[in-house]
Amino acid sequence: MLTSKSKFNFRDNASTYLRWSIFGAGGIIFLLLAVFILYPSFTLVKNSFIADDRLSINNFVELLTDQTTFIVFRNTFIVAFWGAIGATAIGVIVAWLLARTDIPFKKFWRTTLIIPYIIPPFIGAIAWVYLLGPVGYLNKIWMAITNTFDPLWVVYGQDGIIFVMILYSYPIAYMVTLGPLSQMNPALEEAGQISGAGTLRTLRDITLPLMLPSIGGSALLIFMSMMANFGIPAVIGFPKRYFVMSTQIFLTILNFDRANNLQIAAALSMLLVFLALFTMQLQRWIQKGKSFAIISGKSSQPQLVQLRKYKYLAITFLGLIVLFTVVLPVLSIIATSLLRALGLPFIFENLSFVNFKRIIYEVPKVRRAIRNSFLLAGGSATSIVFISLIISYLIVKIKIKGTMVLEALVLLPYAVPGIVVALAMILAFVKPLPIVNVSIYNTIWIIAIAYISRFLTFGVRSISAAFEQVHESLEDAARISGAGVIASFKDIVIPLIRSNIFAGWFLSFSPALTELTLSMLLFSVGNETLGTVVYGLHQEGKVGMTAALAFIVLVFVVLLNRVTIRITQGKMGF
């Protein structure tokens, strides 16, 4: 018998080689995740149990016996609770109007009503300070009209936080419920009507109950994101000394005079994480109940409700939302950025581009921040894509053991509030790295690591989805055609998932570019980012320059969104 044993021995054939490369890749990924995610998480937990360099539960005792903790907890809950209710109500109504009624100009509403989702919340908050701050435009107009010195309403404090949060998170509820609403099997409602229920009755008895799992799920999603939000309570809460968990952790970290301040912040973070993970579990549990078979799978269109005389009411409602979320805030930013000096009347002679000139030419940290943010976002997005390619391949194609652990590990830095991730990074990297003895603390690298950890889930989700769509037989066909493992990956897999690779890149790039929370705790002089500089200018009271830079950021964000839509042919982006 002619055996080709010597030539195709088990030890040196391609598939053994492949197996070792998979082991190698898996090992590198594990090492990265261990350094970027596991080690910081572990350090955070450990530090929460360390007081005066000894293992103890004193931090928790101190927190739980302190009145402030309870006030902050209550504040967080109130803000997130009412915010979630308000945002969900608005989002569901908007989704229903667009999916199930004959409201005119649907295409226009669909594109404009989603814009608040891509505006960084802290910039929305700053805009609302321009509008409803003590000397905000709306308050000044009010004072002029009523001829008094009493403002209409000052946005600072609890109600303002809830208000701004609602404006910038209702799109979550809108997006979550739009799908089920527009794909709902029309027969379900028709059966209600044939049984004698009118339009309103059908809505109440059939549509709404069927939608409850989606509505509940999106409410919890919003609750979570509000609990974690840092930008809005920082901009609107600080002036009135109104604190929530995220801002309280921030202040504790910066309170160097307090003994064990980092450790107490870690303990506080543990409490917040516990709450966040609990909500997430609740949300997953509710989403599982989503299995009401309300989606028929056929592309049948549910019938549209005729609004008739309520049409104008509905249009006014949507118009007001666009006015409050987009038109007024953007106008206020543009106006403020163009005003030569704050307080001047809004007439042509007072308008100039001086603020833009000043931030570009006179404030060196602005140019540094633009460069840093683009470098950081680009570098992180690129790293995320490469890491995601390997992780997704291991999860989807190789189906390695421990997939659940890997997925949970990737999700963790996004599931917990950003301020907690930032603290974990500080605690993990404040000392020089072992073995190599290099410190990345106070360098741009710690920000990069934080961004990669935080936004990795976007890359993995986007690329995993793509791998799942590449049927195994497409690769098999290449192999039997004579292509080796590498060639089949290069010729077949990569071209087929190319658009998702770009999508994953932009989905990580966009939030990284305007990131605030992580950067606020991790930046140092020379390593400023766009978010920290906008916030810094705002805190310094340089109103015109803040507005100018905020406007530039908005332009970046809108352009990026267009590019994402273009590249993914509308599958991603808003």
Add this chain to the structure above:
Amino acid sequence: MAELKLNKLQKKFGNVTAVDDITVSVKDGEFITFLGPSGCGKTTTLRMIAGFIKSTKGSITIDEKVISSFEDNIFLPPDKRDMGMVFQTYAVWPHMNTFNNVAYPLKFKKYSKSEIKERVTDSLSLVKLDGFEDRFPHQMSGGQQQRVALARALIMEPSVLLLDEPLSNLDAKLRESMRYEIIELQRRLKITVVYVTHDQIEAMSMSDRIIVMDKGIVQQIDSPQNVYQYPSNKFVADFIGMANFLPCEIVNKADNMVRVKIHDGSDKVFLRIPVETEKEYSKNVTVVIRPEDIDVLPLTDQEGTSGTIFRQTYIGDRNDCAVKFGDIILRVHTENRHSFKVGEEVSLVLNNPILLDT
């Protein structure tokens, strides 16, 4: 020249044995079909031949050259096996046009541009897709995509062509015409074909030999005629065509003929069945009779075998009857000219009985 041999091939997934102890040798130019219900191990076997799965025992050889052997630690990856394969899902690459799909296997051999063009043109005309070079998969029907897959599998003139349920995604009419086209191609190219299907009509109409599989084990390897007329066991008889199973007892055996008594409750009906002289049978056996091998006649002779019409369904080309015969209910296909009343007593003639050792 390509003779394919599977020798004691086995595949275990963990504790589950998907395929066990398959030994078969496929002659050069033979069309052989693995037939069986889903989960019988036919696709696993095909994927072992292709090199997508490593066997956990046994070996595979092509023309005496070992391409896979568990015992000798030999395993040739799929790209080194010189085979062509058509997949159930076609697996035509959506990002390449027809030309690039079909030309892809040539990329790994040294061919000049003009040679590549020539061979692609030839291969496409072989599957009657002349002029489709620039079309993308989404611009073609399922049948056309299937032809692209076939052209791609044939372009390297592979030693063995593997077909994994290639017709199961096509509609009924197209399936039938593709069946004849594939046979015609195979006869013309004199290529060795290994075909996998769960469809007995495909298997019967296309194959030189059929390998009937169940639960990972080969049940019978034989020509389509023999698999139908002389099934080796109950599974084969039941899986291919329809079958009535009659519990019987051998009353005597002489040379090449046995006499059996049917356990129908009355124990009064006897059948004579030709058998191989040397073969020994146990006392209790099963006799298989196909529905079309039973004649139903108006009751004439009280002494003969008789039954009662229990149910009758008109299907167009025949009547599908259920006839109560003692304790047994027989499926009978009668010509549509004869129609009986339900409850009517009829005479039965049982032709072509097949004896199975139980």
